[in-house]
Amino acid sequence: xxxxxxxxxxxxxxxxxxxxxxxxxxxxxxxxxxxxxxxxxxxxxxxxxxxxxxxxxxxxxxxxxxxxxxxxxxxxxxxxxxxxxxxxxxxxxxxxxxxxxxxxxxxxxxxxxxxxxxxxxxxxxxxxxxxxxxxxxxxxxxxxxxxxxxxxxxxxxxxxxxxxxxxxxxxxxxxxxxxxxxxxxxxxxxxxxxxxxxxxxxxxxxxxxxxxxxxxxxxxxxxxxxxxxxxxxxxxxxxxxxxxxxxxxxxxxxxxxxxxxxxxxxxxxxxxxxxxxxxxxxxxxxxxxxxxxxxxxxxxxxxxxxxxxxxxxxxxxxxxxxxxxxxxxxxxxxxxxxxxxxxxxxxxxxxxxxxxxxxxxxxxxxxxxxxxxxxxxxxxxxxxxxxxxxxxxxxxxxxxxxxxxxxxxxxxxxxxxxxxxxxxxxxxxxxxxxxxxxxxxxxxxxxxxxxxxxxxxxxxxxxxxxxxxxxxxxxxxxxxxxxxxxxxxxxxxxxxxxxxxxxxxxxxxxxxxxxxxxxxxxxxxxxxxxxxxxxxxxxxxxxxxxxxxxxxxxxxxxxxxxxxxxxxxxxxxxxxxxxxxxxxxxxxxxxxxxxxxxxxxxxxxxxxxxxxxxxxxxxxxxxxxxxxxxxxxxxxxxxxxxxxxxxxxxxxxxxxxxxxxxxxxxxxxxxxxxxxxxxxxxxxxxxxxxxxxxxxxxxxxxxxxxxxxxxxxxxxxxxxxxxxxxxxxxxxxxxxxxxxxxxxxxxxxxxxxxxxxxxxxxxxxxxxxxxxxxxxxxxxxxxxxxxxxxxxxxxxxxxxxxxxxxxxxxxxxxxxxxxxxxxxxxxxxxxxxxx
Numbered sequence: 001x002x003x004x005x006x007x008x009x010x011x012x013x014x015x016x017x018x019x020x021x022x023x024x025x026x027x028x029x030x031x032x033x034x035x036x037x038x039x040x041x042x043x044x045x046x047x048x049x050x051x052x053x054x055x056x057x058x059x060x061x062x063x064x065x066x067x068x069x070x071x072x073x074x075x076x077x078x079x080x081x082x083x084x085x086x087x088x089x090x091x092x093x094x095x096x097x098x099x100x101x102x103x104x105x106x107x108x109x110x111x112x113x114x115x116x117x118x119x120x121x122x123x124x125x126x127x128x129x130x131x132x133x134x135x136x137x138x139x140x141x142x143x144x145x146x147x148x149x150x151x152x153x154x155x156x157x158x159x160x161x162x163x164x165x166x167x168x169x170x171x172x173x174x175x176x177x178x179x180x181x182x183x184x185x186x187x188x189x190x191x192x193x194x195x196x197x198x199x200x201x202x203x204x205x206x207x208x209x210x211x212x213x214x215x216x217x218x219x220x221x222x223x224x225x226x227x228x229x230x231x232x233x234x235x236x237x238x239x240x241x242x243x244x245x246x247x248x249x250x251x252x253x254x255x256x257x258x259x260x261x262x263x264x265x266x267x268x269x270x271x272x273x274x275x276x277x278x279x280x281x282x283x284x285x286x287x288x289x290x291x292x293x294x295x296x297x298x299x300x301x302x303x304x305x306x307x308x309x310x311x312x313x314x315x316x317x318x319x320x321x322x323x324x325x326x327x328x329x330x331x332x333x334x335x336x337x338x339x340x341x342x343x344x345x346x347x348x349x350x351x352x353x354x355x356x357x358x359x360x361x362x363x364x365x366x367x368x369x370x371x372x373x374x375x376x377x378x379x380x381x382x383x384x385x386x387x388x389x390x391x392x393x394x395x396x397x398x399x400x401x402x403x404x405x406x407x408x409x410x411x412x413x414x415x416x417x418x419x420x421x422x423x424x425x426x427x428x429x430x431x432x433x434x435x436x437x438x439x440x441x442x443x444x445x446x447x448x449x450x451x452x453x454x455x456x457x458x459x460x461x462x463x464x465x466x467x468x469x470x471x472x473x474x475x476x477x478x479x480x481x482x483x484x485x486x487x488x489x490x491x492x493x494x495x496x497x498x499x500x501x502x503x504x505x506x507x508x509x510x511x512x513x514x515x516x517x518x519x520x521x522x523x524x525x526x527x528x529x530x531x532x533x534x535x536x537x538x539x540x541x542x543x544x545x546x547x548x549x550x551x552x553x554x555x556x557x558x559x560x561x562x563x564x565x566x567x568x569x570x571x572x573x574x575x576x577x578x579x580x581x582x583x584x585x586x587x588x589x590x591x592x593x594x595x596x597x598x599x600x601x602x603x604x605x606x607x608x609x610x611x612x613x614x615x616x617x618x619x620x621x622x623x624x625x626x627x628x629x630x631x632x633x634x635x636x637x638x639x640x641x642x643x644x645x646x647x648x649x650x651x652x653x654x655x656x657x658x659x660x661x662x663x664x665x666x667x668x669x670x671x672x673x674x675x676x677x678x679x680x681x682x683x684x685x686x687x688x689x690x691x692x693x694x695x696x697x698x699x700x701x702x703x704x705x706x707x708x709x710x711x712x713x714x715x716x717x718x719x720x721x722x723x724x725x726x727x728x729x730x731x732x733x734x735x736x737x738x739x740x741x742x743x744x745x746x747x748x749x750x751x752x753x754x755x756x757x758x759x760x761x762x763x764x765x766x767x768x769x770x771x772x773x774x775x776x777x778x779x780x781x782x783x784x785x786x787x788x789x790x791x792x793x794x795x796x797x798x799x800x801x802x803x804x805x806x807x808x809x810x811x812x813x814x815x816x817x818x819x820x821x822x823x824x825x826x827x828x829x830x831x832x833x834x835x
Contacts, residue, residue, distance in 0.1 A: 018048045018345040023145050023352055026155070034152035035063045037144040042186065048345030050189070050333075051182040052141050054083055054175045060144055061086055061171055068151035069093040070162060076232035080213035083175035085232040090150050090167040092159070095123060102166060107241050109374040110319065110444055112381065119374075123163075124366040127242040127320075128355055129170035129233065132219045132249070132311060134177020135209035137185070138327055138344065139248030142351035143171040149356075161363050168240060170233060173311070174211075174218055181209025185332050193334040195341050197253070201332040207616035214628075215620025216816070219247070220307075220466065222314035223452065224817035225412050237318070238414045243369035244282070244321045246358045247311035248351050250329035254338045256296035257350050258303065258326040259286045260312060265460045266304030270451050271316045272379075276305075278321055278372060282361040289357035295350055296339065302326075307466040308451050309815075317451045319376035321369065325354050380446045387441035391418070392453060393426070393483035394473065395436035398744050400497040401516040401577045402819050403435060406476045407494045409817075413452075416443045418489035429479050438489055455728075455778035467726025467753065469779030470817075474728050474749035477820025497577030501569060505582030506555050506562050508593055509569060510541075513549035513742040516819065517576035519826040520630040522551060526603035528568060529559045533598040536738070536834060539590025541583060546590075549741025549831075552598050604829050606632065607650040611639035614658035618683060621813040622656055625822060642666045647673040652829055657684035657754075657811070667693055674803035679832040681825065682807045684754045695805050696798045701757035701788040726753045726814075727779025730772045731794060737768035738831035739795055739806075742823050749777055750794055751818050756809045757788040758796055769795045769824075795824070797835045804832040 020036060021027055040060040042050045052060075065073035065088065072089040079085060095102060106125055108115040116122055128146070130139030147169055150158065172178050181204070188201040207215050212227060221230040237245070251258065261267075261279045283299055290297045303324060305313045312324030328337065330344045362369065396403040410417055418438035424431050439449060452472050459468065473480045497515075511521065513534075525532050535550040553569075555562050569580050586593035606626065610619050619636075626632040634654075637645055643666050647653070653670070662670075674680055674695070682690050690696045731748050733740045740748075748769070760767045770793050776786060797806040806828045812821040828835075 019046050020145070022345060023047070023349055024149060029154050030152040031154060034067050034148065035060070037148055047141050047144055048343075048348050051137055051185040051344070052144060053182040053186075054172055054179040057140060057144065057171055057178070058084055058086060061088060061147065064088075064147055064151050070096070070151050071147075072096055072099070076236065077228055079176045079228055081176045081179075083179065085175065085229055086171060087232075087236055088147060088167075088169040088171070090147070090162070090169055091123065091165065092162040095163070095166060099166070103240060106166075107239075109370065110241055110377045114374065119367060119370045122370055123166050124244075124362045124369055125166045125168065125240050125242040126359060126362045127168040127170065127237065127240070127245040128358065129173050129246065129311065130248045130351070131178055132173035132247065133210045133217070134174045134179070134212075135181040135204060135331070136250035136327075136329060137178060137181055138250055138329070138347035138351045139325075140172045140178055141344075142248070142348045142355060143169060145348070145352050146355045147171065161359055164363050164366060165359065166240075167359065168236060168242060170236075173233065174229060176213045177209045177211055184209060189333055195334045195336045197335055199332075202335055206610070206612045206614070207620070211616060211620065214624040215616040216624070217617060219249075219311055220309050220815055222311055223309035223470065224815055225409060226816035231412065234412060237315075241318070241373065242315070242320055243373055244323060244358060244362050245311065245315040246323045246325065246355070248325045248354070249327070250347065251326040253329055253331060253335055253342060255326070255328040256298060256339065257290060257328065258324070259283055259297065259299055259354060260303070260305070260322070260324045261300050262303035262305055262324070263300065266306055266463065266465070268306045268308065268313070268316070268451070269460075270447055270454075271305060272376065274372060275316050275321060278365065278368065279323065281365060282321065282323060282358070285357040285361040285364070286354050289353045289360075290350065293349065293353055295353070304465045306464055306468070307470065309470065310466065317448050319373045321372075323358065325351065327351055377444050380444065381442070384442040384446040389484050389486050390441040391483045391485070392439040392441065392449070392473075392480060393420075393431055393436060394439065394478050394480045395431040396478050397430060397432050397435050398512070398514040399516055400435055402476055403437075403478065404494055404497055404577075405516070405819060406472065406478060407437060407492075409472065410437070410439070413445065413448060415445045415449055416440055417492040419492040421487055421489065426481050426483070429481070431479065437492060437494075438483065457776055457778060457780075459780055464725045464780065467779070469726060469728045469777070471728060471778050472817070474777060475751070475814075475818045475820055477745075477748060499573035499576060499578040499580065501573060501580050501582065503582040504566070505584055507582070507584045508555060508586070509553045509580045509582050510546060511551050511578050511580050512546060513551060514547070514744055515576065515578050516822070517630070518551070518578060518742065519632070519823070519830065521572045521576050521578050522601070522830060523604070523630060523632045524568060524572060525553060526601065530565060530568070531558055532601050534601055534741070534831065534834070535591065536597045536599055537591045537736075539588040541581075541588045544581065547744065548736055549738070549827075552593060554593075599834060601830055602651065602833070604632070604652045605650045606652045606654065606829065607635045607637050607647070608654045608656065609639050609642070609660075610636045613639060613661060614656055618656040618658070618811065618813075621811075621816060622654060622825070624816055625813050625825075630826070643669065647678070651677070652679045652681065652832075655680065655682040655686040655690075657686065660686060660689045671695070671800075674805065675801040677802040679803060679829075680805045681828045682805070684756060684809060684811065687756050687758065687807045687809060690805060690807060695800060696796070696807060698796055698807075699759040701759050701790075701792055703784040703787045724752055724755050724781050724785055726751065727781050728752075728777040729775040729789065730777050731769050731775070732772050734765065734768040737765070738834040739768050739797070739824060739827050741827050741831060747772070748820065750810045750821055751814045752794070752810045753814070754809060755785055755788070757785075757792040758794065758807070758809050760791050760793050761796070766796070767793045769793055797828075797832070804835060806832060806835065
């Protein structure tokens with residue numbers, strides 16, 4: 001019988017054929033005063049006959065909240081495109097009337113002095129979130145029916161659940177992406193549904209609806225928390241510390257349905273074994289429910305729980321249980337698959353079914369979940385009690401903006417931070433009390449802190465669904481060490497850095513290139529028409545040392561008068577935190593301000609190639625960095641439009657990772673542009689293309705693994721183990737080279753997620769960044785690829801007549817949290833002519 005149900009579920013649905021009874025039983029028992037979803041959808045169709053747009057989803061959720069005393073709705077902010085980021089708190093009327101006390105009681109489970117000793121009457125908290133990838137819309141569409149069910153159902157089972165649970169319902173993790181994809185699916189839908197996978201309905205235009213506005217995969221941002229949608233949901237997570245968090249996704253059309261646990265050998269070692277035991281128990285509820293409706297499913301055969309930046313894994317290091325759901329996608333309204341025709345309503349029904357089974361599991365395992373949360377933090381405190389006076393000491397004396405963003409990240413995760421009581425020097429590194437953080441190893445969030453900071457190079461499994469390393473100490477390029485003290489420390493409150501003007505001058509100003517926001521300041525001057533120079537050597541004025549890359553603004557012989565330039569400087573001190581030093585003479589100890597070693601800088605006019613074949617994540621990271629942090633305009637040119645574009649408007653062309661299958665005419669056009677003085681900056685796989693098309697001439701290292709004794713069944717795992725999906729490596733810098741301006745240490749941690757290894761040049765100064773002798777800091781790399789990394793460099797620059805071509809084998813802008821290497825790309829933009 002259940003397989004007959006499956007067959008019926010998979011068959012083609014014409015428009016208007018699906019109604020609410022397809023999803024919910026006993027509709028006569030639902031409250032008629034609660035609005036049904038179809039009143040808010042196109043042509044009053046039921047859910048699944050079209051794709052809900054985010055604006056209509058919002059309208060419906062507000063209508064539900066207005067009509068039901070079981071729902072409190074909150075707008076927690078807005079996306080980059082201005083869409084609201086909603087959360088619905090759903091429970092019984094009585095619980096909602098006491099919701100703040102319930103929250104405080106619940107959150108006290110994480111502390112030494114829990115407010116509630118008897119957990120028998122404490123509600124369980126479950127956070128259910130949908131469609132973090134906008135083109136995986138079955139989750140958000142299911143959230144409408146699920147919310148309706150919770151608001152309108154009069155069944156004793158539902159009422160009992162509402163009495164014993166607080167449900168935090170996040171109907172759309174990704175509003176911008178959901179809106180983009182809904183528009184695509186609805187505008188390409190045929191009246192008579194066509195399941196042919198070759199139809200345009202199933203082939204989105206680049207970059208597709210998966211990502212947010214800046215093309216980020218937001219299911220990688222739970223730990224870094226760099227995006228507004230992430231900041232809202234992480235704030236909610238820590239505010240409530242839910243017992244279960246569900247994350248509803250879609251996967252390939254030819255799959256079935258997956259729920260966690262995933263592959264056991266790929267669980268992060270910091271996750272308690274009890275977590276996976278409870279995950280398996282919860283899985284039994286999904287198994288029962290999905291079997292009842294005839295759905296095929298599987299578990300423990302795919303995906304992993306290693307990287308804590310994903311929605312299904314982040315809860316696991318925070319005393320919660322994260323559950324990933326992956327539904328085979330219709331990617332439209334109806335599509336052929338190896339399992340028959342898969343319809344959009346069917347995908348929604350599975351998401352609804354597992355939403356209900358998750359709630360059912362939470363109610364049945366309520367005491368177990370509450371005790372698990374309590375013991376998770378209790379055990380964390382016991383484990384770290386021996387570290388009572390132990391700290392991570394972290395600091396940066398020159399780049400206070402970057403340190404502040406690191407501090408912000410820790411505070412977002414509610415991690416305790418203390419202050420130094422005096423300046424100290426450890427291993428020749430000075431930590432000043434005003435620019436150093438003491439992070440206690442003994443605190444409630446000790447496991448989370450360890451997960452954020454640890455360096456790991458040994459693994460049970462060599463395959464990773466995502467990256468294998470992400471230490472924020474390295475991504476921010478900070479000084480850090482272990483530190484012990486028994487002195488009572490104070491909580492730290494770090495303010496956003498504010499710069500100042502030292503010695504107001506009508507002659508000249510200098511500012512060091514070491515702060516994170518110096519590119520923003522430099523571009524502001526250039527954009528206003530101020531003539532700016534950069535120091536190509538170091539020098540000293542009085543007791544103040546100025547390093548390579550110091551920026552010089554002379555006040556005379558400018559198109560702007562001194563008052564106008566002063567106004568720019570004054571505004572930049574507050575905006576960027578940069579300090580400007582005024583001087584009344586060109587004389588220094590070293591190169592004088594009038595020296596030819598100060599070189600004029602040109603304003604960058606930047607174009608970024610986008611479109612089919614270009615990796616949207618990498619392109620989006622570049623766009624986001626320049627637009628949101630440095631306020632530098634960037635023109636995004638479709639790859640297919642390059643032939644018709646006037647490239648002379650730009651002096652910088654950025655090629656993000658991707659496949660550049662350009663015509664000979666376009667390649668010749670770009671070469672002519674570079675010959676006339678253009679600056680190309682290429683990343684990762686573009687190196688192969690630029691090399692092949694003779695923009696550059698570079699040799700690559702490659703150490704191929706042996707294929708001996710590899711069985712057919714192990715072929716996939718063998719090749720998978722050769723991927724360098726994301727690890728951290730140590731490099732050595734030649735700080736006199738313009739690519740390294742602004743760095744005050746001789747070492748830099750870089751993130752690598754390719755197997756492209758640029759061989760070192762025979763001339764040493766052409767290797768301004770090289771991998772150290774033992775470069776692996778954290779993460780997995782095969783021994784063959786590690787061998788290739790020896791005698792390799794992550795950056796190279798080449799002359800091309802009047803122009804330059806600079807290439808990076810590593811990603812300098814990874815997921816917006818790799819602050820430490822952002823300046824490398826900015827140096828390639830501003831200082832290319834000096835290289």
